[in-house]
Amino acid sequence: KRVAILISGGGSNMVALADSMTGDHPACPVLVLSNDPAAAGLTRAAARGIPTAAVDHRGFRGDRAAFEAELLMPLLAAEPDIVCLAGFMRILTPAFVDRFAGRLLNIHPSLLPKYPGLHTHARAIEAGDAEAGATVHLVTRVLDEGPILGQARVPVQPDDTPETLAARVLTAEHRLYPAVLRRFATGDTTRVDL
Numbered sequence: 296k297r298v299a300i301l302i303s304g305g306g307s308n309m310v311a312l313a314d315s316m317t318g319d320h321p322a323c324p325v326l327v328l329s330n331d332p333a334a335a336g337l338t339r340a341a342a343r344g345i346p347t348a349a350v351d352h353r354g355f356r357g358d359r360a361a362f363e364a365e366l367l368m369p370l371l372a373a374e375p376d377i378v379c380l381a382g383f384m385r386i387l388t389p390a391f392v393d394r395f396a397g398r399l400l401n402i403h404p405s406l407l408p409k410y411p412g413l414h415t416h417a418r419a420i421e422a423g424d425a426e427a428g429a430t431v432h433l434v435t436r437v438l439d440e441g442p443i444l445g446q447a448r449v450p451v452q453p454d455d456t457p458e459t460l461a462a463r464v465l466t467a468e469h470r471l472y473p474a475v476l477r478r479f480a481t482g483d484t485t486r487v488d489l
């Protein structure tokens with residue numbers, strides 16, 4: 296299976312996914328694509344020999360459709376079977392989502408359906424949750440919704456700050472996303488729970 300990975304920044308989840316696709320793995324990374332040409336993850340992808348591309352979303356002044364039309368050029372050229380959003384921070388239009396329905400994955404740093412949207416760690420701490428974590432789900436038209444493909448749970452410590460919790464969740468993301476992708480690439484959509 297050909298996997299394209301969309302990033303916006305450091306790309307630590309992209310690195311975890313890319314580095315997991317070795318040996319007899321059923322998938323291989325064919326493109327790393329960013330909405331920010333300066334995304335550090337692009338350099339990390341190139342260092343792994345993965346083709347990269349970038350479309351600067353700031354050139355489209357909020358015209359999402361025009362931005363996505365540009366984004367689709369390198370993405371379709373890569374002929375992906377699976378598209379993984381990994382730290383991708385732009386909202387995609389229903390037209391884009393529909394085009395990859397059933398094979399567009401995202402990782403979100405909360406135990407969905409709790410805390411869709413932003414500032415998930417601060418919200419979990421504020422709520423006094425004993426647990427937090429990450430979710431990999433199929434992307435649908437509604438932000439941070441869609442069928443859950445896997446979750447990883449971590450404890451919230453009493454002295455946690457959003458930063459310390461974020462770091463613990465990120466470590467769990469790096470285990471969860473590769474595990475979900477390996478299973479999903481074989482056509483198996485049963486949940487991964489870590």
Ligand code: GRF
Pocket residue numbers: 302303304305306307308309336381382383402403404465468
């Ligand atoms: C992190 O906050 C992570 O929890 C979320 O996207 C952000 C950046 O991730 N999934 P990455 O290092 O770019 O993969």
